[in-house]
Amino acid sequence: MSAQIKQKSSFGVAQIILFLSIAILVIVVAFPVLLILFNAFWVEDHFDFANTISILKQPATYEALMNSIIIASMSTVGSTIVGTFFAWLVTRTDIPYHNFMKSMFLVPFMLPSFIGAIAWKMLLSPNAGLINKFFMENFGFDGPIFNIYSYYGISAVEIMYLFPFVFIQVCGALERMDPTLEESARISGAGLMTITRKITIPLVMPSILSGALLIMLYSMAHFGTVAVLGIERGIYNIPVLIYERIHQSGGSFDSIRLGAILATVLVISAAIIIWAQRKILSTGHYQIIGGKSFRPTQLKLRGLRIPMMLFCFAYIGFTIVLPTVIIFLVGGLSTYGLPFTPENLSLDNYKFILFDFDVTRDAIFNSVTLGFTAAVITMFAGVMISYVIVKMKVRGKGILEFLGMLPFSVPGSVIALGVILAWSGQFGINLYNTVWIILVAYIARYMAFSLKANSAALEQIHDSLVEAARACGATMWQSLKDIVLPLVKPGMLAAFFLIFLPSLRELTVSIMLYAPTTRTIGVAIYTLNEDGETVISCALAGIALIIIVLGQFVINHFSKKAGV
């Protein structure tokens, strides 16, 4: 056996992987974010905080800041109420068809909110909105019954698309909650209202808050809905103001600096929100909700059972079916504004955008190739980085763990600005106006998804499986290839689709980075709609919805097979 025993080479594979992982995260995420922070405070040749403050105090900036906060707060509160209520309804009452409703309430997760905003604009804009017009013409209303170009309108649309964040968290918590906790309160003589108030709500509170904070984070940095519904009446939030300024000035220094300052505000808010979320999730309350699945006791709705069911169906019909139908119908019209009669409707627009119109054809090609490339790269980078964080024992891992948290807390609009600062030639590489800058930004934006999916998969692979391979004579590389990769494949596949699908409808990042030839689907829908090409824009939105829904079916199929 002596012959078999060889000296270990000094070549440290572990160090190389660690170095690569750190390099990827630094280049893709940390460096752009640092540049933003630097630009926010650096004027000419020195740090100038007073200047930063004075820019924040400018009316336009200040207003955008306040708008972000107002809209985010309204959307968060509204989504939390809607999400918690529906979650309780489908998990804890005897409402009919609760499984069907549960999956329907998750549909908005798939739908891009800016497409929804476009639909609602067509339905509820003050003068041309179909619903408003219908009421004015038929019921003698003097003015619109609801103006979607308002804080309420914007928040309402955001609520429709964001409430699933709370819904899914609360459903999970309610389903996993030990029913004996409630039963023992019942035995002690507490009534149902008391139990709900004193036992159930405090127990699911961490889930509610954590979902609410996610919505807050998302809404503050959200571009699409505000851009579609707010600009008309001068309602700007932070990402929209950044976009408008940079777009109008063609990327002037002042606009970039303003963007950097506003982005810094977003980064800081995001950091606070993420910190608060972690704090909430680590409180003792959460441990009472175990991993086991119980059959919770259901509340009998009795007389309210049918009205509640009808209410849910009305909600689903009004917020999910109606806007989707409108998109497809308008996409079929020859001219926007014509009534939806058979002679006005055809598939011509769909044919046109798929085969003849180079803008939309390019956009579809760009989005698919960008999404695919970003998904593949991010999937592999993510599995490597997660491997170091979850499995490897190597010095310097702490840095990587810190860097690995960054992608979770950097909003899309910040990433877009960061890559402009980093890759526009100041550091020797100029990717501006090319498709590559969008690719880099996508990788940064979706790294968090990949890290999450891959870490989860890796955590399920027990260390002894790899050690057993090493004991069988496999080198580290062989054990990675033969054992780790095959077992982590479901996680990688999940990561791929988690990136590929959202990137098909991505708007926040691409809108900041696109050039005439590098439009993505999201950018094309948005700009066509801004240019008044409503029917074309809706047809493209319809195609996008079809691709997204089909993709979701593929995901569900694969994840069921892989048991993820």
Place this chain on the structure above:
Amino acid sequence: MDIIRMEGITKGYPDHPVLNDLNLSIKKGECFTLLGPSGCGKTVLMRLIAGFETPDAGRIYIDDTPVADLADHIDVPTENRGLGVVFQDYAVWPHMTVFENIAYPLKIAKVPKDELKKRVMEMVDIVGMNGLDKRYPSELSGGQQQRVALARALVGKPSLMLLDEPLSNLDANLREEMRFEIKELQRKLGVTVLYVTHDQEIGLAISDRVAIMDANGNIQQIGTPWEIFEKPVNPFVFNFMGIANFIDVRRENGAFLVGNGNQQMPWPTLPEGDTNKWVAGFRPSDVNISRDGAGLRGIVRRANFLGATMDYLVEIDGTHLRTAIETHHAIAKDLVLKAGDQCSIEFTALHWFEAEQLKGVHEE
């Protein structure tokens, strides 16, 4: 000849030392068991030999070749140490069939296809898994998975096999069956086995030699199972090998008196040494109890009927001992006692320890 030699091995984790200056040799061809309470560092010791961990100090030799020596910058990776390892959780790869699992070491070693197939099927036969070679681990029971893990560890004909609590996840019947199979395999294939466990029954049943490790990672005694059982060097080892009684005995004017009373210890061989404080250690089965025969007089404090046996807790002058008697025997001899009854105690076997040594034993 020693197949493993560990010299001055020290290993610790931040704020938690595990092994300190440990020396251990294992002879070629023997079945060696490392026995210790959970958390004592025995698994760490095995992982050091396997190369999953590196020692902070000290040297490890396999077949007289250094494989780990921090001072000389030697750290031979696991795959080059030529071992077979069986883990507590089997570590059978879920994405490979039984055949593929067992064939893996041969595939890595680039064994030609025909020979690979022949050797794998031989192994499948040896571990009694005929006809199951195309199954996936999820279609196997725990015991079958453990057989696959055994076959995989043995197929490469390693000269040394390490087993880390391989049977602790199996139910009692299967455990008993498997431990004899492991012993049988070891004899048949002539492989050296290092078996790590906290279960003294397995340790005694299959080993040529046993090492007893205490909770602080120190080896207390190495010997054959008989030596360990019959001549424990200290109360820790004695206690670890089964339920043990310790009664206090004090030396006063050359007499050995039990507890705080004046009864002399009824045992022919008395300990020699400077100290006046002793303990007598014995197992419940080494006690003869009677109503009023010869021996120490005591009072039954608690009587438990456990079905086949009666279990008594007896107090003798402030010190307690437990003894068991077969129920039918108790009925025949009128020894069904109840709490408060007087009784007499004699011993059939007994070990002397200094009272000083007892410290810490009961805290384990």
